[in-house]
Amino acid sequence: MVAATSCSAGGGGSSASSACGAPGVTPDQVEIGFLVSDSGAGSAAYASARAGIDARIGLANDEGGIHGRLITYDWRDDQNSPSQNAHVTDDLLRSKPVFGLVAATSAISGSLENLSQQGIPVVGLGRTDWAKYQNFFSYQYEPSRETIGRYIQSGGGSKVAFVTSGATTFTLDILARYKASFEALGLATTEPISYSRSTDSPAAVAQKLAATGANALVGFTAPQDLAAIMQAVRAAQLSFATSVSLTGYDRTILPTLGQSLAGVSFTVYFRPFEAGGPAIERYRSAMTRFAPQTTIPEQQFAMYAYIYTDLFLRGLELAGDCPTREGFISALRGVTDYDAGGLIQPVDIGNNASQPLDCYAFVQMNPAGNAFQVVREHLCADGTGT
Template sequence: MLFPVNRRLTRTVTLAASASSLAVSLVACGGGGASGVGGACSTTVPGITPTEVKAGMVWSDTGPGAATMRSFRAGVDARFHVANEEDGGVYGRKVTYAWRDDQADQQLNLSAVQELLDQEKIFGLIYAPGAGTQSAKLLQERSVPVTGIASDPVWLGMNNMFSWFYLGNGSSTTTGRYVRDQGGTRAAVFAVDAIASSGDFAQQTAASLKANDVRVVKTFYIGEITSWQTVAQQIKANGIDALAGVLMPAGAAELLPELAKIGVTLGDGLKVALMPLGYDNSNLTQLGRALAGVSIFTDIQPFELDTADQRKFKQAMSDFAPEIQPPTQDAAADGWISADLFLRGLEAAGTCPTRESFITGLRAVRDYDGAGMTPDASNDLSTNFRQTSTCYSAIKISKDGSRFEPTSSTATCGDVITPEQMAALNQRS
C-alpha cells in the first residue's frame, strides 16, 4: 500500500503514442454512451476525438516519493502501449495522456488538476497515489471520471472515483488478525508525527490490533527517533513482541539488528514485524539480510505466484518501460491496474463515450478482475467505494533475506471497522 504524497505543477508532456498512424473513420453512435441519435458522435465531449481519448495524470516527477512514482507512471505507460499497439485501442481510439508534476506539494495539487481540465481538455484522470482533497472535490463537481489506488480517504464515497483498494476513514481487522495469527500480543505502533495521514494510518493500525486483542503498548514517532538502539531497548523493556504501523524498510533495517544485539530476534521473542510497503526487489538487494523474516502487506497479488496475467505485465514492462528494473514493483503494478481500470471504463462507456456514461457504466461492473493482479479477483465496483478495503496479500522476506515468500496463494482478509468503532477502540488503553 502506498501512502499519500502531494504534488506541484511544473510541466506537460504527452504519452509517446502517435495517433497519426491510426486510419479510423468517425465511428457511428450506438450502444452505451451515445451522444447523438443515429448520427456521428458528439464532438463536444472533452478529450474525445474520432481517433483518440486524452486522459490526464498528476504525479511526482520530482520531490519526495519521485522514484516510486516513476514506477507508477511506467506501469500506466506499459498498459496503454499494450492497449494501443496490440489491441487497437478502445473502439478504435488510442488512449494518450497529458501530465503534470506537482513535486509532492499539496498546495498546488489543485492547480495541476485545474490546468489539465481547462487547458488540456482531458476526458478523465488517472491519479497517482495521493489525490488532494480539494482537487478530488473539483473532479466530483465536474463529474470527471478518475481511476487509481485510493490511498487517500477522500476517495471514499466519491461516485466518480474508481479503485480496487480504498484506505478509507475507518479500518479493518486484517492487520490485527495477521499479527495475532503470527503470535503477537503486545505491539509497538510506528507513526510519522509530521504527516497527518501517517498518524491516521497509525490509528487505523492501532484499532485493528485492539480489535484482535493485541495490546498497543507503545507508539513511536519516527520524527522524534534519534537512536534506534534506544528504541530497541524500550521494546525489550516493555515486552513488545509485534511491530506495526508506519514502519518503513530503512527504519526496520536499522531497528531489527539493534534488537538482535540485545537478544530480541524476529521469529523468537519478536513474533512479527509488519511493514505497509517494501515489496520491491531493490530492498532485498540493499537491506535483505537486515529485513529477514519481516512481513509486508501489499494491494497486489505476489509476483512469486507467476500467473499468466503477471507474465503479461512483466513482458509489457520489458517491452515498453525497460528503464524500470526490476519491473516487479508494487508501484508499477498499481499504475498498470489503474490504467487497466480506465480502459475498462472506456469499454463500459460505449462507442460514443461521455464522462457520464463512463461513470455509470463502470460503476455497474460487479466483477472487475483487477487485470488479474489484485488480491480480490472479482472487485464489485458498484459497492467497494463505500467502505475501507479489507483484503491484502501478505508476504514475508525469507530467512536469508534473498527473496520474497507469499504466506498464502489467497488474500488475507478481515472485517470493516467503522470510523465510530475505530474511535471507540482507540480510546482503550
C-alpha cells in the first residue's frame, strides 16, 4: 500500500532536528502508521476513518507541521481480525520506520503485546483490558453503562430488552455487564435476543421482543440490522419508550435507513455534529479541504480517526523538537486536560483507562428519518447534565 501524505506547507528541521535518530523522524518529516479495518466483518463502520486522519494531518501540515516537520503516514488494512492485525502491523514495521501508530480498529489486540515490548506509541479506540499497556493511549475506554441507563429512565423506560447481531462470547460478556449496571439502577432487563441477517426473521425478533414485556430497547447491532428489526416492531404495533443504538451515528445512513430508525437514539462520545460551535466547524473545514473524497463529513469514524490523530499529534508536540518514543509516551501520559480542541469533554490521559467516560451525548433520529437531533448534549452517570 502506498503512503498517503497531506503536505501543503513547507518546514525545515533545525540543527538539533538533523541529529534526531528516532524511527520515522527526519529533519523535515515524521512518518507514522495507520491501522484500519478497511475490509472484513463490520468494516463498513470504519469506511470514513481514512478521511479523518487525512483531515487532521492535512490541517497540521497546513499550519506548519509539528516542530517544523510535516506529518506523513502509511496504512494497512487488518480486515478486523486480530491475527491479520498482527501480520500487517509486522509488515508495516519491517517495510519502513514509523514513529508510532494510529489505530481505527478493534483488532489491535493482535499486536499490542509486541508493540508494548518495542515501546511503540499507539493511539486508538480503547478497551479497559488494554490499560496495562503504557504505550497505548485513548481518549475513551469503556463508556459508562449507567449513563445509558439514566437516559433510558429519563425517557420512561423501566424494562430493557437487548438485541444483538450474533452472540459471540465477547458480546455476551459485555451484555452481562450492561444487565448488571442497569439492574443496579432499578431497571429490569431481559435475556438478549440474537439476530442474524442471513438466517433470522425480523418479524420473529419482534415477536420475541413482545413476549418480554420490555418497554425499552438497546441495540448491539449494525445499523441495517436494527433498521430491519424496528420496521418489524412497528408492523407488530409494538412501542418502546426509549430505543438506543450503540452504533449508527452517521449521516450517510439517512437516505437508506433513516425512516426505519426514526425515533431511535444514538450514543455520541464527542460533541454532536448538530451542536455546532468552533471545534465542529474546524473539523468540517479540515474535512472539506483535506479529505474532499468524503462528501459527508458528519460520520462517526471519520471523527474518531480525526480525534485519535489529534491526540497522537499532541504527544508528538509535547515530545519536543527531537522526539523519542519514550519521550512521547512519558509526555502524553502526563496530559490531564485533553479535549481535542473542544470536540470532547476534558479527560486525564494518565488515568482515564480506570475511569469510565461518565458524561456524553445522545442524539435521536427525527420522526421524518432525514436528520439527527440533539436530545442530551451532556448527560452523566449520576443523572446530571443538560
